[in-house]
Amino acid sequence: MHSQPDTESGDKRELEVVESENEQINQDLDRIATINVNNYHGLNAKIILVYASINLIAFAQLLNLVGAAAYARDIAAVVGGSDKTVWLSQAIVILTVVLGPPVSQAADLWGRKWFLVILTACGFAGSMVVARATSMGMAIAGEVICGLVYGSQPLLYAVVSEILPRKYRPAAQGGINASLGLGGLTALLAGSTMIKKYDEGFRVFWYLVAAILAVSAIIFAILYNPPARPLQKSLTTGEKVQRLDWVGYFLLAAGTVSFVLALSWAENPYAWKSAAVLAPLLIGAALLGALVVHQTIFKKDGLLHNELFRGGRNFSVALFVIFVDGMVFFAANNYYAYEMGALFETDPFRVGLRFGITFIASMVSSIMIAIFSSITNHIRTPIVASFAMFVVFNGCMASIGLGSSTAAWVYPAILGLGIGWSLTCLVTVAQLSTPPSLIAITTGLLIAVRSLGGSIGLAIFTAIFNTALTEKLGPGIAKAVIPLGLAPANLEAFITALANDDEATLMTIPGVTPQIIGAGVEALKTAFAGSFRGVWIAAAALAAVATIASCFFAEPKTITMHVDAPLDEE
Incomplete structure (x- = not known):
């Protein structure tokens, strides 16, 4: 009489085992197929135009990012609030950290296109708010809206990698980083010219940013129409919503905002030991720690998908190294031009031209490393060299005195060479060391961690600078x-x-x-030069640690002619 329930229970267990085995087989096939199958049939007009449109979005994003740092004091001179200028940049980096991973995860379920289009359109709206700002609060609100576009930044790197063969991935990343360099150079030279020519030139600059973001969103919406992704077709909307890691999103957002808020307030205006700094600092650290526990024990396929770490040490090393890369870049982005204006230059154009050398060098080095890595398949050596260059750059900047004006023209070239090599190779090595089906979340985590490094670094460097300046x-x-x-x-x-x-x-x-x-x-x-020195010494020490860590990368073994996500079904 009890045999029927036992039979049903046994059948149910057997069915669960079969389903589990089938799921594992499908995951294994996803990983294996992309290594062995050559499905590349050459470049065509569609691939070229989509690639170009993505580069235009990247160009526009860096216009705003560099402008938020370079012209923060020019905005404050018009609308006031000079003590809050750091939040123009912080709004961007915080939103990149908070939105990058969830947008990347959602893009695997709903597709890439409309996340890129809609968030880029938000960038247009935010730029218009900044352009029309009448107070620093309004300008910061504009950058918060504009910062939404950076949630789609990982998708730029993911899409260019997916539509081209794996062997060309360094070239794909090098091209997009060259566009970023061109955007940075344009922001500095065109922006400084506008600041100099017009009474409220920052408004003209952000109208330009808004126009380019609008055009890039429209072009991409027209050109990018890829086949639906497997999960996009097979899951219902409810199933897609359930797959999202809502607890992880909350912990990431709340932890990051609290942690960065505390660091930004340290010595600006509160003391390190004050409750206003310690309370959010400890809360933020606890929430980020809870995120790691949640991802390790309770949600193994969430933001920190455990599959990402099973292909060797490369992805873990890449996360640490790109964190430091973000710190180093934001130190230079916020303090090089500031120092040149404080010590040597009164003309905004000449200040922009000095830092513009960084982006000229990064464009050249991105193209160089794209060719080198595509031919040789070597990625580790350029990463080590790039961080060694960061050590040299920051060490040179730490030596600057009032008689160093001529030498300071040369240092940005060293920084630019390192930037072009590091970002191109770090994204490439991480993508080639994780499952192809997780390329979006791989890239999302990389960009988020880089921005988190920039945000934390910017807060730390601001505290170092303000403390030293107050003393000197x-x-x-x-x-x-x-x-x-x-x-x-x-x-x-x-x-x-x-x-x-x-x-x-x-x-x-x-x-x-x-x-x-x-x-x-x-x-x-003299007081300013001494205060900047502490920033550069801290950045140099961090870059030295990352140089050592970069030596532990293993060269990827999966650089083939396979295309992970062809634009055409056939």
Whole structure:
């Protein structure tokens, strides 16, 4: 009488075993097929045009990213809020971290196209808000909206890799990084020209950013019409929603925002030991720790999909190294132009031209490494060399004094060579070391971790700089001008006017002479140079650690002519 339930229970267990085995076989086939099958039939107009449209989106994204850092003080000069300028850049990097992985995961279920199109359109809307900003809060809100476009940034790297053969993947990544370099160069040169020519030139710049983002979204929407992905066709909407890692998204977003908020407030304006810094810092660290536990134990196919780490050590090393890459890049992006303007230049165009050398060099090096790696299949050596260059660049910047103006023209070229090599090869080695079916989430994690590194690095470097400047500025200027006759009672007003380059106010301060102003300017620049030095030393130390870590990469073994996601069904 009890045999029927036992039979049904046995049949159910057998069915579950068969389904589990079939699922494992399908996963294995996904991994194996992309290695052995050559399905490349040559380039055609569709592939070329889609690739070009993706590069246009990348170009537009870097216009905004570089502009948010380079022209933050120009925005503040018009709308106020100079103490909040760091959030123009932080809004972008936080949203890249928070949105990159979930958008990448969702793109595997709903396809890549409309995530790219809609988020790029959001970038257009946000740029328009920045262009019309009447307060720093409004400008930051504009960058928050504009920052949504960076959630699609990993898809740019994923799509160009999927539509071309694996052997050409370094070339695909090199091309997109060259476009990023061109975007950065255009942002610096065109933007500085607009700042110089117009009273509120930042508005003209962001109108330009808005126009390019709008055009790139339209072109991509028209050109990119790939076949539906397997999961896109086989799952219902409800099943797709259930597959998303909602707990992971919450922990990532809340942890990142809390952690970065604490670091950004450290010494700006709160002390490190204050509750305003320690509370969000500890909460953020706890939430990010909970994310790791959740992904390791409870959700093994979520944001940190365990399959990503089963192909060897490459992906783990890539995550650490690209984290440092983000820190190094954002140190240079936010502080090189700042230092050149503070020490050597008054013309915004010349400041932009100096840092523009970085992007010229990165374009050249991206093309160089694309050719080299496609021919030789070597990726580890260029990564090690790139971080060694970062050490050299930051070491050179740490040595800058008031007589280093000419040498400072050369240093950005070293940085640019490293950027072109590192990002191209890091994305390539990570994608070739993880399952092809997870290429979007692989890239999403890489870009998110790079942005997280940039965000944390920017907050740390800002704290280092502000702390040093507070210690050096007042005492240094006092030591220089009080012996020349400036009354101590007028010192605070003198420092404020000098720091704001307010000549009219300077001349109204009792006892001020051209000799005192000259000595004050010299002391001001010396204090700035000493404060920047701490930023470069910290960045150099981080780059040195990443150089050593890069030596542990293994050369990928799967560089073939297979195309992971052809644009045509056939």
